[in-house]
Amino acid sequence: MSERLTSRLGWLLGGVVLLAMPFYLERFWLQAGVFAMAAAIGAIGLNLLTGSAGQLSLAHAFFLAVGAYGYCVFAGDSGSATGLTGWGLPPVLAAVLAVALAGAVGGLFSPIAGRVRGPYLGIATLALIFIGQHVLLNAHDLTGGFNGRAVPPLSVFGFAFDDSATVVAGVPFRSMEKLWYLGLALLAAGALFARGVLRGRPGRAINAIRDHQTAAGVIGIPVARTRGAIFVLSSMYAGLAGVLLALAFQHAVPGYFGIVLSLEYLAMIVIGGLGTVSGAVIGAAFVTLIPQVLTKYSESLPLVSAPGTGGVAPGEASRYLYGAAVVAAVLFLPGGLARLPVPRWARKGARDKAPAPTSRNMEVST
Amino acid sequence: MNGPQPLTVTGLTVRFAGLTALDGVGFTVAPGTVHALIGPNGAGKSTCFNVLSGVYRATSGSVRLGGRELTRETPHAIASLGVARTFQNLALSAHSTVADTLLLGRHRLTRSGILASGLRLPRAAREAGRHTERMREIAAFLGLEPYLDAPAGLLPYGVQKLVELGRALCMEPDVLLLDEPIAGMNPTERQHTAALIASVRDSLGLSVLLVEHDMGVVMRLADTVTVLDFGRKIAEGTPGEVQNDPEVVRAYLGEHQETETPR
Ligand SMILES: Nc1ncnc2c1ncn2[C@@H]1O[C@H](COP(=O)(O)OP(=O)(O)OP(=O)(O)O)[C@@H](O)[C@H]1O
Numbered sequence: 001m002s003e004r005l006t007s008r009l010g011w012l013l014g015g016v017v018l019l020a021m022p023f024y025l026e027r028f029w030l031q032a033g034v035f036a037m038a039a040a041i042g043a044i045g046l047n048l049l050t051g052s053a054g055q056l057s058l059a060h061a062f063f064l065a066v067g068a069y070g071y072c073v074f075a076g077d078s079g080s081a082t083g084l085t086g087w088g089l090p091p092v093l094a095a096v097l098a099v100a101l102a103g104a105v106g107g108l109f110s111p112i113a114g115r116v117r118g119p120y121l122g123i124a125t126l127a128l129i130f131i132g133q134h135v136l137l138n139a140h141d142l143t144g145g146f147n148g149r150a151v152p153p154l155s156v157f158g159f160a161f162d163d164s165a166t167v168v169a170g171v172p173f174r175s176m177e178k179l180w181y182l183g184l185a186l187l188a189a190g191a192l193f194a195r196g197v198l199r200g201r202p203g204r205a206i207n208a209i210r211d212h213q214t215a216a217g218v219i220g221i222p223v224a225r226t227r228g229a230i231f232v233l234s235s236m237y238a239g240l241a242g243v244l245l246a247l248a249f250q251h252a253v254p255g256y257f258g259i260v261l262s263l264e265y266l267a268m269i270v271i272g273g274l275g276t277v278s279g280a281v282i283g284a285a286f287v288t289l290i291p292q293v294l295t296k297y298s299e300s301l302p303l304v305s306a307p308g309t310g311g312v313a314p315g316e317a318s319r320y321l322y323g324a325a326v327v328a329a330v331l332f333l334p335g336g337l338a339r340l341p342v343p344r345w346a347r348k349g350a351r352d353k354a355p356a357p358t359s360r361n362m363e364v365s366t
Numbered sequence: 367m368n369g370p371q372p373l374t375v376t377g378l379t380v381r382f383a384g385l386t387a388l389d390g391v392g393f394t395v396a397p398g399t400v401h402a403l404i405g406p407n408g409a410g411k412s413t414c415f416n417v418l419s420g421v422y423r424a425t426s427g428s429v430r431l432g433g434r435e436l437t438r439e440t441p442h443a444i445a446s447l448g449v450a451r452t453f454q455n456l457a458l459s460a461h462s463t464v465a466d467t468l469l470l471g472r473h474r475l476t477r478s479g480i481l482a483s484g485l486r487l488p489r490a491a492r493e494a495g496r497h498t499e500r501m502r503e504i505a506a507f508l509g510l511e512p513y514l515d516a517p518a519g520l521l522p523y524g525v526q527k528l529v530e531l532g533r534a535l536c537m538e539p540d541v542l543l544l545d546e547p548i549a550g551m552n553p554t555e556r557q558h559t560a561a562l563i564a565s566v567r568d569s570l571g572l573s574v575l576l577v578e579h580d581m582g583v584v585m586r587l588a589d590t591v592t593v594l595d596f597g598r599k600i601a602e603g604t605p606g607e608v609q610n611d612p613e614v615v616r617a618y619l620g621e622h623q624e625t626e627t628p629r
């Protein structure tokens with residue numbers, strides 16, 4: 001079987017399984033799945049910036065927050081009893097605007113993101129996290145302060161993503177079932193878009209900047225502008241992830257969008273594999289699903305126990321786990337999980353295509 | 367564009383803290399010629415290239431391509447004026463395929479941005495197809511076709527040098543700056559590459575500024591030779607004139623006795 005056909009079949013099968021999930025999974029797992037999809041979208045964005053362009057960012061959580069709270073403000077009820085600002089826009093428009101807002105804020109920062117290189121950008125972006133936390137906790141009108149604010153449910157042309165049940169094939173579809181499909185569609189679109197970018201002219205340019213900045217400039221790539229643009233794109237992916245996360249949580253709180261979240265996203269792309277779309281998706285699934293698995297089965301797992309009962313809490317245990325996974329990936333799997341050893345039969349096709357390079361088979365044309 | 371314009375360097379001085387790498391150097395690369403820039407190690411040849419390509423700032427002096435002053439331009443602006451260069455030490459992405467590396471040279475000639483590539487607009491696909499075709503022609507010209515799908519970093523050093531030359535040629539430059547293009551190659555590859563450089567000048571009509579330690583190749587290829595020593599120009603002329611210049615013999619050939627690059 002050709003490699004291409006195998007991978008096509010794999011995608012088809014995976015797609016069918018993912019589409020069928022809402023008919024079989026309980027709400028807990030559906031929600032976990034939506035979190036994973038949202039995280040995957042965010043991780044794709046971070047991987048474009050950090051994996052492919054070599055620019056470290058610790059501000060990813062900040063842009064997730066911009067997306068999440070932006071959506072809440074744009075879609076929130078105007079003049080409601082809660083005293084929160086809301087523009088009362090149609091939710092779809094609000095979601096689009098929230099993503100655009102994340103991009104615009106990224107654009108404001110892009111003069112710095114374009115000029116500051118690699119690890120130094122990581123330090124510069126730290127400032128955004130602190131500013132973000134300060135604003136989230138203090139701009140009560142917009143964010144609801146420490147306790148956060150409720151997230152208005154999405155509705156597309158009158159089709160509401162709330163808990164009013166629509167029965168499909170005997171299964172009541174509530175918010176999570178609907179969000180599952182929304183997440184799947186957005187993730188597929190986001191992944192395809194990122195692949196197009198990476199395989200095309202912009203992808204080649206950012207890889208060149210990452211690997212050899214001087215040469216990239218000499219080749220004719222405007223280094224600062226290109227870096228700035230990819231920072232904006234990455235911010236928009238984070239914004240979209242933020243909107244989807246908010247919809248799944250149904251309540252946005254500032255504490256979630258701190259530095260730890262940024263580090264989790266970095267863990268995702270390191271574990272999954274730097275610079276590839278599939279790496280981001282696999283890493284996001286790994287990092288978001290492990291705490292859920294541990295929470296769900298904490299009674300039956302040794303050492304792990306419910307929070308507050310002594311022993312290691314699931315959240316904490318999962319952090320140890322993917323901390324170890326990061327170290328393992330760096331030491332043993334430089335390409336991340338996406339580059340796990342491929343079975344021999346699958347690799348053969350790829351090897352046949354590239355000729356074994358030798359310096360002998362060069363003809364002298366004189 | 368209607369062919370290359372003269373590249374004129376006048377009074378070029380570059381100082382690094384306490385060290386004068388170039389001291390009032392001047393020369394002109396005539397359109398469509400191979401102009402060699404030679405000199406012992408540390409003479410300032412690569413520094414000169416770095417100024418010409420906008421990587422280093424000149425302390426004083428000027429570099430003009432036709433009527434355009436280049437000393438205050440950014441590297442990508444200079445590239446867009448039709449100046450391409452290769453590096454003395456390889457500057458390739460090890461994991462990128464040879465095809466992708468060569469296509470990188472088409473960057474300034476193509477337009478597809480994030481949106482067009484991400485959405486796979488037909489416009490982007492057409493552009494990619496057109497430029498991939500031209501890239502294959504250039505690869506065939508250099509004998510790189512068998513390597514197109516291989517990651518550049520896995521290739522032998524000599525082939526990597528050729529890939530870098532190919533990336534520069536893919537920019538369709540008017541002026542090509544080659545910093546030791548055949549250093550580290552085996553004799554077969556050297557001969558092949560030297561012939562390619564001659565044919566680039568003859569068939570494409572480019573101006574070539576060539577830094578090279580292999581005197582045999584310099585004497586054969588160059589129309590004009592400029593000799594630097596400790597950042598100063600000590601001689602200039604045809605290969606024959608320069609070869610017999612007593613100052614050059616003393617500064618360069620006499621002391622070092624090297625016709626092959628030591629590094
Ligand atoms: N960025 C820099 N900072 C400080 N000194 C530098 C820098 N670049 C070059 N130099 C110095 O300038 C002088 C000229 O170096 P350059 O690389 O131009 O020599 P070269 O003629 O290319 O020599 P080679 O034949 O060894 O390549 C050397 O003394 C070098 O140490």
Ligand SMILES: [Mg+2]
Binds near residue numbers: 411412413454545
């Ligand atoms: Mg040099």
